[in-house]
Amino acid sequence: MPESLKSAGYSPEQITDILVTHVHPDHTGGLTVGGKKVFPNAIVHMDRRELAYWTDKSAEENAPEPTRSFFKTVEPAVGPYIASGSVKTFDGETLLFPGLRSIPGYGHTPGQSYYVLESGGEKIIFWGDIIHVPDIQFYNPNITIKFDVDSSAAAARRKRDFADAAKHRTLVAMPHMYFPRALDEEDGIDDPTGRKAPRPPAQALRRGTWDCGPRRRGLVRPAGGADRTAPECPCRRTRTWRCTTARARHRRLPAASR
Numbered sequence: 001m002p003e004s005l006k007s008a009g010y011s012p013e014q015i016t017d018i019l020v021t022h023v024h025p026d027h028t029g030g031l032t033v034g035g036k037k038v039f040p041n042a043i044v045h046m047d048r049r050e051l052a053y054w055t056d057k058s059a060e061e062n063a064p065e066p067t068r069s070f071f072k073t074v075e076p077a078v079g080p081y082i083a084s085g086s087v088k089t090f091d092g093e094t095l096l097f098p099g100l101r102s103i104p105g106y107g108h109t110p111g112q113s114y115y116v117l118e119s120g121g122e123k124i125i126f127w128g129d130i131i132h133v134p135d136i137q138f139y140n141p142n143i144t145i146k147f148d149v150d151s152s153a154a155a156a157r158r159k160r161d162f163a164d165a166a167k168h169r170t171l172v173a174m175p176h177m178y179f180p181r182a183l184d185e186e187d188g189i190d191d192p193t194g195r196k197a198p199r200p201p202a203q204a205l206r207r208g209t210w211d212c213g214p215r216r217r218g219l220v221r222p223a224g225g226a227d228r229t230a231p232e233c234p235c236r237r238t239r240t241w242r243c244t245t246a247r248a249r250h251r252r253l254p255a256a257s258r
């Protein structure tokens with residue numbers, strides 16, 4: 001991250017405020033290197049619920065995996081900022097700076113926040129972890145991932161936020177999305193090579209199964225459609241799916257065997 005900043009003309013010392021969506025290691029891991037702050041002059045902002053949860057020993061003891069393991073990453077990443085009084089919390093929707101406010105995104109983690117930036121009549125919302133596997137969760141927002149602290153709240157929020165963004169045509173940015181990627185309402189997701197990928201068959205998504213092509217790894221259009229590969233098969237990306245036959249029929253695993 002310091003190298004990327006440098007190429008944009010900034011040094012880590014110039015960063016004064018960091019807005020954290022949530023405290024998972026892939027979202028806070030860059031705050032420190034070797035136990036030292038990367039951004040010595042920055043205030044780290046987060047919802048008070050987020051800081052409270054990830055610094056609560058009893059929450060750690062009661063958490064199932066993989067959440068329990070994530071607690072061990074909190075001190076190395078955020079500890080130096082907490083120790084120096086450089087973590088500032090807010091409570092739900094809060095105007096943090098002119099034109100920049102937080103809104104609750106609770107569910108994936110107890111205090112996950114989104115950030116809304118508004119200027120000159122334009123608006124973008126920086127979502128947190130609203131999605132992890134865009135290949136399937138855009139089409140079936142009920143499918144959740146084990147990283148969710150509260151998976152049913154996360155699914156409900158995903159559905160509500162997707163619907164709201166679609167209704168108001170809101171510009172959004174989010175992690176775990178292909179980059180740079182766009183969702184085309186008619187044709188499905190652009191695949192990582194830039195080709196148009198077909199929309200996975202909705203029925204199959206509802207059933208939790210669909211077929212790969214005999215030779216290619218990837219989804220194919222339903223019978224009669226053009227043989228174009230879609231984004232990767234879900235079994236290669238998440239542990240909740242598995243190829244169950246040589247012809248690569250994918251089946252969502254029952255919760256007990258995941």
Ligand SMILES: [Zn+2]
Pocket residue numbers: 022024108129147
């Ligand atoms: Zn996360």
